Amino acid sequence: MAREHPATDGPVSADRSLEAVIAGWDGEAVATRFDHETGAWLFVAFHDTTLGTPNGGTRMRVYDRPVAGLEDAMRLAEGMTRKWAVLGLPFGGGKAVLAVSRWPEPAEREGLLLRYGRLLETLGGSFQTGVDMGTTPEDMLVIGRVTRNVHGVEFETGAMIDPGPFTARGVLRGIEAALEAVFGDPSPDGRRVLVQGVGDVGRPLAGFLAERGARLLVSDVDEERAGRVARELGGEVVPPPEVVGRACDVYAPCAVGGILTRETIPRLACRIVAGSANAQLGEPEDADRLHERGVLYAPDYVVNAGGAAAFGLLSLGERDEAAILARVDGIGDTLEEIFHAATERDESPVEAARRKVEAILGGRRATVQSH
Numbered sequence: 001m002a003r004e005h006p007a008t009d010g011p012v013s014a015d016r017s018l019e020a021v022i023a024g025w026d027g028e029a030v031a032t033r034f035d036h037e038t039g040a041w042l043f044v045a046f047h048d049t050t051l052g053t054p055n056g057g058t059r060m061r062v063y064d065r066p067v068a069g070l071e072d073a074m075r076l077a078e079g080m081t082r083k084w085a086v087l088g089l090p091f092g093g094g095k096a097v098l099a100v101s102r103w104p105e106p107a108e109r110e111g112l113l114l115r116y117g118r119l120l121e122t123l124g125g126s127f128q129t130g131v132d133m134g135t136t137p138e139d140m141l142v143i144g145r146v147t148r149n150v151h152g153v154e155f156e157t158g159a160m161i162d163p164g165p166f167t168a169r170g171v172l173r174g175i176e177a178a179l180e181a182v183f184g185d186p187s188p189d190g191r192r193v194l195v196q197g198v199g200d201v202g203r204p205l206a207g208f209l210a211e212r213g214a215r216l217l218v219s220d221v222d223e224e225r226a227g228r229v230a231r232e233l234g235g236e237v238v239p240p241p242e243v244v245g246r247a248c249d250v251y252a253p254c255a256v257g258g259i260l261t262r263e264t265i266p267r268l269a270c271r272i273v274a275g276s277a278n279a280q281l282g283e284p285e286d287a288d289r290l291h292e293r294g295v296l297y298a299p300d301y302v303v304n305a306g307g308a309a310a311f312g313l314l315s316l317g318e319r320d321e322a323a324i325l326a327r328v329d330g331i332g333d334t335l336e337e338i339f340h341a342a343t344e345r346d347e348s349p350v351e352a353a354r355r356k357v358e359a360i361l362g363g364r365r366a367t368v369q370s371h
């Protein structure tokens with residue numbers, strides 16, 4: 001079942017025109033289709049193909065205006081360019097948004113997904129996609145009836161692959177790298193870790209942390225879910241309004257974005273922020289605010305890249321689980337490098353990660369131009 005009210009991590013309305021948004025973007029192209037049957041707008045944003053064919057999820061979401069969906073697609077495609085670069089995988093940044101004006105009924109949804117699949121087929125393999133907020137592995141099976149340019153499902157068996165545990169494993173490695181950087185010891189044993197949102201990523205993350213002896217704090221707007229996870233894993237429930245000021249070693253946001261802002265950062269009572277939520281910073285300056293407060297922040301697109309790493313490798317034909325897990329675990333090494341570079345230059349890890357991405361893309365562009 002599709003989630004009716006999925007976690008939100010970006011703006012939902014915009015007041016610019018489609019022309020202004022497209023003309024003002026530094027990405028490469030946008031493919032658009034208006035779906036007459038449902039009134040939905042389908043956007044596929046291609047941000048940067050330097051490293052390879054664009055590969056990114058398909059989001060379905062209700063927007064006030066289609067242009068907000070286009071802006072979401074562009075912003076998320078930019079994030080994918082950075083994510084593939086730090087993962088060292090040969091894909092470009094791309095993302096699709098199915099901007100609906102209301103949640104479609106099941107039959108309408110199927111028709112919409114099939115028409116979207118035909119759009120992907122028309123694009124002839126120049127965009128590879130999978131699940132994102134608002135879409136499910138079941139949706140990918142529907143799309144897969146008309147195109148093979150979807151991943152995360154095994155077409156032969158119909159089996160679906162859940163990215164959540166891979167993402168959670170990458171976040172765990174990121175938390176360990178951050179603990180090493182702050183306390184000189186990567187072990188979560190005895191550390192207080194607050195997991196905000198115990199869904200597809202937060203629940204397995206909480207499990208990994210509990211296994212490693214962390215003192216677990218869990219929070220979720222779904223109180224019953226938070227209570228269940230706390231009971232199962234031996235943690236304590238933190239009511240959602242108390243998350244920001246709650247004393248802990250690690251705050252792991254695994255629900256909504258936009259939680260690190262000029263209002264919340266002064267109230268944080270943690271040493272580390274490392275979690276899966278996308279777009280955690282309210283605005284770019286928040287990275288410096290965290291740095292000035294002495295809170296080590298793991299850039300979201302680096303620490304939450306475990307699911308992308310697994311799906312990227314699967315779409316390249318990798319079937320060796322150990323090889324996939326090793327790539328996910330590499331997120332810890334990447335963050336260690338980023339934290340080290342940030343410390344050397346007394347800058348935020350966000351800035352260090354940005355320089356790393358620019359060096360990778362710039363190096364690749366120079367190689368391409370010299371041939």
Ligand code: NAD
Nearest residue numbers: 163164167197199200201220221254255276277278304307
């Ligand atoms: P999910 O919908 O499965 O789980 C989110 C959980 O957060 C739910 O239990 C929900 O009740 C809870 N929640 C929602 N708003 C909340 C709030 N304000 N406070 C506390 N809890 C709240 O989502 P997910 O797949 O686990 O993804 C979580 C975040 O991680 C999202 O921002 C997503 O974009 C990001 N992310 C997920 C993956 C993945 O592999 N699933 C990969 C990269 C990034």
